[in-house]
Amino acid sequence: MNSGGELPRWLDLVVLPLFNLGLALAVCGGVVLVVGLDPLQVLALLVQGAFGSRIGISYTLYYATTFVFTGLAVAVAFHGGLFNIGGEGQAMLGGIGTALVALALADQWPAWLVLPLMVLAAAVFGMAWAAVPAALQAWRGSHVVITTIMFNFIASALLSWLLINVLKEPGNMTVESRSFGPGAHVPALHEMLAGLGIEWPRSPLNLSVLLAAASAVLVYLLVWRTRPGYMLRAVGFAPEAARYAGIRPHAQIMFSMGLSGALAGLVGINEVAGTHGRLLLDYVVGAGFAGIAVSLIGRNHPVGIVLASLLFGALYQGGAELAFEIAGFSRDMVFTLQGLIVLFSGAMAQVAAPTLARAWFSIERRWRPAHG
């Protein structure tokens, strides 16, 4: 850095990310203007749509659930020094695992037995899909970024083959599996609240939201408070030093990618089992890529990721509402903003740092003599 001094910690951790996020929002506001809409009106309607009603909040949380899974997946791999772009494919495999368990067991077996098995299957399938690129990285030196991209496409071909040739019901025109049996039903929030005597509007928000919260806590504990987590971060932070300290890098690559894939796989629980109750073609729709944005602005920390997921959940829900409210507004505006966030908070995260540093030090210099 040629800024002539280190940034104070709070500036680096709080002001710079907020500044970058603000830039992304400003550029997106510019696009809104170009499209001929009023950015402030859009923002107001967006917040209203996401938080203004009980059903809006439910949808926001439902979207956020998926982003917590994919965001954590990116973050865990990142701490292990790896960039997992394969969240998309791993989430598809997670959905396939969920569906296979549900289709095989949910007709006869009770939910208390099927649900844990579905969660396990989602995690194991996602893990397995991440394990191949991980192993190729560990033992053959194939770059995990490229192989995970390739695995996204292979996963999507696999999903479409499975649906069209194996799982599709004969006579059904849409490409989807049959509906799952009662044992695979993930309790929805409105059903659980109705059990407590509280009336709550219908929404796809389901028990998976608690699974996401638990995952965030567990990832925090595992990565920051345990020995395996320490080793994972050590490899990501200083691979050579970690190796010198006796940590086997091959095993660590498998561990962090496996955990990452398992987290991405859990998307299947929220979307396939929790929302649709059947396997579809497009239940992932960019959630894996959204995870990259979520992890970037959440600074790869579970707390940040939960907050960023709420932000993205609100954007998705608010965007969907806006598409109804304003003619000519497309939900793709939200995808644009997502891309801009990856641009400004990710690729260009340090661009503003020298300017901020100069501004800060000039303020500091002017401020110091006055106060002795």
Place this chain on the structure above:
Amino acid sequence: MDDVAVGTLLASTLRVSVPLILCALAGCLSERSGVIDLGLEGKMLLTAFGAGAAAAVFGSLPLALAVALIVGVALSMLHGYACVSHRGDQVVMGMAITMTAAGLTVVLGIAWFHQGGQTPGLPDAVRLAPWFAPPAEWIDHAPPLLKALAIGLLGHNVMVYAALALVPLVWWLLARTRFGLRLRAAGENPAMVDAAGVSVQVLRYAALALNGVLCSLAGCYLVLAQNPSFIPHMTAGRGYMALAAMIFGKWQPVGALWACLLFGFLDAAAIRLQGVVLPGIGAVPVQAIQALPYVMTVVLLAGFIGRARAPKALGVPYAKTH
């Protein structure tokens, strides 16, 4: 298969390979200079939109080309600003370009043309006309092999021949010119380039500029030749397939060309092979053929069929030490 079928298969292989070839060459240039480009998909999509929008509004082919070129080079310069000047993460930058392009093209398309993100059908004036189209009676009387070749190779639009001509050109640029030598050195050992008094920064920006031009051509091809208008998400993963082809071709223009033609052939053959029972294998699912390029690239990357070696300094931002 008769000669007409062989000819049409050859022709459709060529047609679907063109955007792959152009993007793979674009990838070769930037990656050999040390800059990873995962943004090929996004650059192609946004330039295609630029070309489609300009063609729909102005109805002029030169303007459509110009707008696409401006968009493509501007994106590449942004790429350079983030990753070369400010040493941002190149992988993240590629994702950012692709994600932004996917959203932005639909938003602007809906706002400007009110057709769900499509541009209106483009007038014939901006469409690329076929070249070297042989007269029909000549084809009817040609001997079988010549007939297949004529159907396969003649009568394509200018972009098809341009893409094929660009392969040796890019090869020559990289392998036989001083600029190419320096560009490759910037991707292998930038400190050495720097020590020789040549700017790594300038070389990488130049590589990215050419990369932007080639991506624009790919985008133009999609809207001005292959499809009647711009359609949202029309690149449909071709940028990533081009990336795979570039890796499959071991970061060499000529290798990439063969890989693109192979992937293009699989793409063209996938539809024809649907439901066909191959001896010893059985019916091949079309999805298996679609996934094959990616599987082959992974197998190659794993070092099981030859070794693909990436440029040494690929993905490493160069910081000049004082």
